[in-house]
Amino acid sequence: METTLPSTAPQPRDHQRLALKLLMIVAAAFAFGFALVPLYDVLCAATGFNGKTRAGMGPGGINVPGAVASPPSRIDLTRVVTVEFTGTVMPGLPWEMRPLTNTLDLHPGELHQAKFLVHNRSSETIVGQAVPSVSPGHAAQHFEKLDCFCFKQQTLAPGETREMPLTFIVKPEIDADIRTVTLAYAFFNVGAQKKPLKERE
Amino acid sequence: MSNASSLDQHAADQHGYGASHPSGILRWLTTTNHKEIGSMYLIFALIMFFVGGAMILAVRAELFQPGLQLMQPEFFNQLIGVHALVMIFAALMPAATGFANWQIPLMIGAPDMALPRINNWGFWLLPPAATLLTLPFILALFGIGDGAVATGWTLYAPLSVQGGMGVDFAIFAIHILGISSILGSINIIVTIFNLRAPGMTMMKLPLFCWGWLITAFLLIATIPVLAGAVTMLLTDRHFGTNFFNAAGGGDPILFQHLFWFFGHPEVYILLLPVWGLMPHVISTFSRKAVYGYKAQVYAFIAIGVLGVIVWAHHFLTAGLPVPALLYFMYSTMAISLPLAVLFFCWIATMWRGAMSFETPMLFALGFIVLFGMAGLTGLVLADVAADAQYHHSYFVVAHFHYALFAGGIMGVMTGVYFWLPKWTGHMVDEKLGKLHFWLTVISFNLTFMPQFFLGLAGMPRRIPDYALQFAEFNAISTVGAFILGFSQLIFAYVVWKCIRGGEKASDKVWEGTEGLEWDLPSPPPLHSWEIQPVIK
Numbered sequence: 001m002e003t004t005l006p007s008t009a010p011q012p013r014d015h016q017r018l019a020l021k022l023l024m025i026v027a028a029a030f031a032f033g034f035a036l037v038p039l040y041d042v043l044c045a046a047t048g049f050n051g052k053t054r055a056g057m058g059p060g061g062i063n064v065p066g067a068v069a070s071p072p073s074r075i076d077l078t079r080v081v082t083v084e085f086t087g088t089v090m091p092g093l094p095w096e097m098r099p100l101t102n103t104l105d106l107h108p109g110e111l112h113q114a115k116f117l118v119h120n121r122s123s124e125t126i127v128g129q130a131v132p133s134v135s136p137g138h139a140a141q142h143f144e145k146l147d148c149f150c151f152k153q154q155t156l157a158p159g160e161t162r163e164m165p166l167t168f169i170v171k172p173e174i175d176a177d178i179r180t181v182t183l184a185y186a187f188f189n190v191g192a193q194k195k196p197l198k199e200r201e
Numbered sequence: 202m203s204n205a206s207s208l209d210q211h212a213a214d215q216h217g218y219g220a221s222h223p224s225g226i227l228r229w230l231t232t233t234n235h236k237e238i239g240s241m242y243l244i245f246a247l248i249m250f251f252v253g254g255a256m257i258l259a260v261r262a263e264l265f266q267p268g269l270q271l272m273q274p275e276f277f278n279q280l281i282g283v284h285a286l287v288m289i290f291a292a293l294m295p296a297a298t299g300f301a302n303w304q305i306p307l308m309i310g311a312p313d314m315a316l317p318r319i320n321n322w323g324f325w326l327l328p329p330a331a332t333l334l335t336l337p338f339i340l341a342l343f344g345i346g347d348g349a350v351a352t353g354w355t356l357y358a359p360l361s362v363q364g365g366m367g368v369d370f371a372i373f374a375i376h377i378l379g380i381s382s383i384l385g386s387i388n389i390i391v392t393i394f395n396l397r398a399p400g401m402t403m404m405k406l407p408l409f410c411w412g413w414l415i416t417a418f419l420l421i422a423t424i425p426v427l428a429g430a431v432t433m434l435l436t437d438r439h440f441g442t443n444f445f446n447a448a449g450g451g452d453p454i455l456f457q458h459l460f461w462f463f464g465h466p467e468v469y470i471l472l473l474p475v476w477g478l479m480p481h482v483i484s485t486f487s488r489k490a491v492y493g494y495k496a497q498v499y500a501f502i503a504i505g506v507l508g509v510i511v512w513a514h515h516f517l518t519a520g521l522p523v524p525a526l527l528y529f530m531y532s533t534m535a536i537s538l539p540l541a542v543l544f545f546c547w548i549a550t551m552w553r554g555a556m557s558f559e560t561p562m563l564f565a566l567g568f569i570v571l572f573g574m575a576g577l578t579g580l581v582l583a584d585v586a587a588d589a590q591y592h593h594s595y596f597v598v599a600h601f602h603y604a605l606f607a608g609g610i611m612g613v614m615t616g617v618y619f620w621l622p623k624w625t626g627h628m629v630d631e632k633l634g635k636l637h638f639w640l641t642v643i644s645f646n647l648t649f650m651p652q653f654f655l656g657l658a659g660m661p662r663r664i665p666d667y668a669l670q671f672a673e674f675n676a677i678s679t680v681g682a683f684i685l686g687f688s689q690l691i692f693a694y695v696v697w698k699c700i701r702g703g704e705k706a707s708d709k710v711w712e713g714t715e716g717l718e719w720d721l722p723s724p725p726p727l728h729s730w731e732i733q734p735v736i737k
């Protein structure tokens with residue numbers, strides 16, 4: 001220790017002040033983590049990333065009033081888009097599902113309806129939720145569902161079979177390159193989702 | 202006032218502390234001294250290094266041959282996940298924090314850390330957290346629960362939403378470890394900002410402190426996001442929320458975004474302290490001033506900033522849209538530019554220097570070569586087209602072990618060999634140190650080099666059994682892993698031996714060192730820089 005001067009070290013109060021500021025960054029970062037949840041939703045809905053369709057669901061899979069889009073102003077008769085339908089039942093849900101219409105050729109802007117046949121092959125009443133996805137992803141924002149069985153949870157009695165409808169419009173703004181759009185549903189068992197894997201089917 | 206020891210009495214007299222000085226276990230439970238806390242961090246890290254190492258040796262033993270010989274797949278899954286969590290959160294991070302505690306006050310001429318009681322608390326949160334992480338293994342022996350978290354360290358939903366109680370233990374362990382890291386980081390930032398010796402401007406701050414400063418800021422910006430993500434996981438599991446539950450309108454991919462928003466900066470959190478320490482070691486044993494001090498500081502800052510905007514390259518195959526893929530590919534590759542600056546500065550520091558090859562220098566050189574391979578293979582993985590093939594393969598495993606073992610652990614060992622004489626007052630056994638180095642480097646490459654080839658051949662990671670064509674490389678890798686694991690016992694012995702005695706170290710320890718810490722005696726007294734030095 002060579003040259004020394006009287007200590008000019010800052011007082012504990014300075015430390016506390018800086019520490020509190022840093023704690024505020026921590027709190028902000030924690031809040032930011034939660035803010036990312038709606039932010040990603042907004043980003044996906046705005047851009048159609050992740051195949052998220054526009055007239056989408058609110059939290060909990062419930063259709064948000066006002067989120068339903070207005071009907072398009074025109075029908076583009078100059079081109080045809082093929083819409084393919086497919087459905088999967090996720091593990092833990094003893095149901096079967098298949099589209100009654102496999103493919104549909106339509107002009108962008110036309111209003112159409114398609115139906116899925118869903119059957120509960122178990123001896124219990126089960127609540128399911130369908131989650132949609134559109135491919136290619138950037139077609140999603142032009143695929144508008146006016147009504148859909150995926151907007152709310154579906155309850156099927158033991159052995160019940162039901163036709164589940166879906167009303168939609170492919171908007172004329174869809175990219176000219178896109179000739180085929182695939183709409184895929186995954187049906188989940190709402191009750192069993194959180195059970196440990198072992199207790200599930 | 203009790204006079205437990207003459208040292209304590211001396212300290213109390215000299216500095217007028219009114220507090221009591223308990224002895225025995227209470228001394229360690231209540232200590233607020235940066236050197237004692239630093240030692241506790243380092244010893245804790247060393248113990249957990251062996252705990253995590255034992256877990257992965259069991260995994261490698263299972264992978265020695267195809268088929269299931271030693272364990273069930275569930276237990277295998279638990280071992281790989283807890284191995285990673287232990288190594289990252291309980292070994293590497295505490296080791297770096299131990300370095301910070303010991304070195305930052307010595308290097309900047311501060312009497313202690315700015316917030317000594319928080320420092321104590323930061324350390325004592327670690328043992329309970331490590332216990333929480335590993336307790337489910339022991340509980341399972343008594344038939345309670347189904348073992349530790351079995352999702353891999355990434356805790357991906359929906360698997361982690363459905364997993365057993367091991368996931369809850371991991372969530373709480375991560376919360377506690379996160380609080381500990383945040384407390385440590387706040388303390389380090391406050392110390393560096395407020396307690397530098399008069400005349401030490403930010404651009405005279407030693408590079409090790411700069412590296413830690415960026416790490417600390419990354420920690421307080423990203424650990425809370427991880428805490429938020431695992432909190433969402435917890436409420437999804439038990440309180441009926443649907444953040445990651447597709448059936449309830451949630452999105453499992455969201456978890457990946459949140460996790461890697463923390464997870465990628467975490468890589469730099471682990472490596473920045475090591476990058477900060479490297480120039481000190483290289484300059485010492487090249488007997489030349491550090492080349493490109495400013496360039497290295499700016500590279501640290503650039504890497505810190507870039508590190509938080511590239512996270513999605515960890516799941517390029519999750520179905521991201523093309524514009525996002527391109528963005529994450531280019532931004533990830535951009536990180537190689539500031540990193541290349543660091544590499545060139547390290548090499549330029551050695552250029553035409555009067556080099557000598559003591560153990561710390563050997564580790565530093567091994568670090569540069571092997572960490573360079575981690576960087577180059579990382580560029581391959583960042584390429585969207587190539588990643589489609591290599592994603593989730595053993596290529597990734599090999600890549601990040603070159604980054605985190607050769608980069609992280611060998612970097613920490615560089616620091617231990619470099620500073621241990623200063624801390625203990627005794628020189629390290631050079632013969633054993635060099636033996637440890639060569640065994641480590643050779644067996645490390647024996648372990649992980651074959652895993653590159655396994656990955657290129659298509660072997661997926663995180664599986665307990667594999668196709669027959671992978672048998673030879675896996676056998677080689679397992680042999681390497683056992684040599685690597687047992688070589689580390691030499692390291693523990695060298696450290697123990699150096700603490701117990703040995704050739705007396707001078708104040709400067711190494712011929713070419715520069716910096717405030719080398720002006721103090723070896724070992725430094727319990728309280729140092731009570732009167733701050735002045736930097737001209």
